Amino acid sequence: MTSLEVYLDFATSLAQECGQIILEASITRYSKTKKVYEKHGNSSDLVTETDKMVEELIRSRIISKFPEHRFIGEETTAAGHQCELTNDPTWIVDPIDGTTNFVHGFPFVAVCIGLTINKEPVVGAIFNPFLNQLFTARKGNGAYLNLNTKLPLSHPNPPPILPSNLSQCLIVTEYGSDRSPMVIGKKVQSIHNMVSKSGNVNSSNKNAGSVHGVRSLGSAALGIMEVVKGEADIFWEIGCWEWDVTAAIIILREAGGLIVSGNGPNEEPVDILGRKYLAVRAGSPFWLENCGMLLKR
Ligand code: 2AM
Ligand code: CA
Ligand code: CA
Ligand code: CA
Structure with missing residues (x-):
């Protein structure tokens, strides 16, 4: 076994184990494990005992199995x-991506375990125990759903529309937990640009809607996984974190997708710590240029 195979096996079984814990914790809605705390008094930034417990479990497993590796959670x-991201092998972990969903029982909740080497994501495992969807990848070996379905999906029913224009795209974005008027104002303005009739700078038909639709799942990692599957075309987010995207980046890339920093097409390779991410699914990179133009306005 190569070392990347060992790391992916480890990440996969840990994600499955933690997913089971998250699922069990969610069954008793008002149990101690689901006690909800607001972070820094922000009512849209939640954390539960389960977030903390799962992260501690993952951290301790990593320390005992790979003591020389670094950890960010x-x-x-x-x-x-x-x-700080160094060249050392670094596990970057979100114990629960979609904490607000977890609190409400909205089934887009995932544990995300990613590994970087030389600052590059090389292994990723993302597991949503509510929908029983496991996304895994290691560098050079493709990306898989539930271990044996190759990503992107090739035979969904009906087959995916491959957009020829931004106006045909389904876009995923998140509101995040920072609800200060400036941050949310910019976000809402961008969404307005995407959905308004005059929003598509590239459309010759000014009455056409700018994009097919904008979706928000409450989990950035699972939003990117929709792009990986080919069920959405673009993920765009400013404000999420390295633990939301590290595992997702390697899964996306192994499924043929592209991710850049920020709003534009000229910023590859993505800055993992940059908190600005624009991902497109396998297919034409023209989307990057087009959505860069749209989102910048
Ligand atoms: P979390 O559930 O791990 O906190 C929905 O808000 C998505 O954005 C989730 O993936 C959430 O992760 C993430 N998120 C959390 N805080 C955010 C912020 N300040 N800005 C953007 N996204 C954030
Ligand atoms: Ca959080
Ligand atoms: Ca997260
Ligand atoms: Ca989290």
Whole structure:
């Protein structure tokens, strides 16, 4: 077995184990494990005992199995702290992506375990125990759903529309937990640009809607997985974190997708710590140029 195979096996079984814990914790809605706390008094930034417990489990497993590796996790990172990414093997973990969904029982909740080497994501496992969907990839070996279905999906029913224009795209984005008027105002303006009749700068038909639709799942990682599957075309988000995207980046790339930083097409390779991500599914990179133009306005 190569070392990447060992790392992916480890990440996959850990994600499955943690998914089971998350599922069980969610069954008793008002149990201690689902006690909800607001982070820094922000009512849209939640954390539960399960977030903390799962992260601690993952961290301790990594420390005992790979003591020389580094670890970055959402719940062990102090607020406002800028994580440092080195060339060392570094596990970047979100114990629960979609905490608000977890609290409400909305079934888009995932544990995300990614590994970077030389600052590049090389292994990723993302598991949604509510929908029983496991996404895995290691560098050079393709991406898989539930271990044996190759990604992107090739035979969904009906088959995916391959857009020839941005106006035919389904876009996924998130509102995030920072609800300050400036941050949310920019986000809403961008969404307005995407959906308004005059929003598509590339459309010759000014009455055409700008894009087919904009979706928000409450889990950035699972939003990117929709792009990986080919069920959405573009994921765009400013404000999410390295633990939301590290596992997703390698899965997306192994499924033929592209991810860049920020709003535009000229920023590859993506800055993992940059908190601005624009991902497109396998297919024509023209989307990048077009959506860059749209989102910048
Ligand atoms: P979380 O559930 O792990 O906190 C919906 O808000 C999505 O964005 C989730 O993936 C959520 O991760 C993530 N997120 C959390 N805080 C955010 C922020 N300040 N800006 C953008 N996304 C954020
Ligand atoms: Ca959070
Ligand atoms: Ca997250
Ligand atoms: Ca989280």
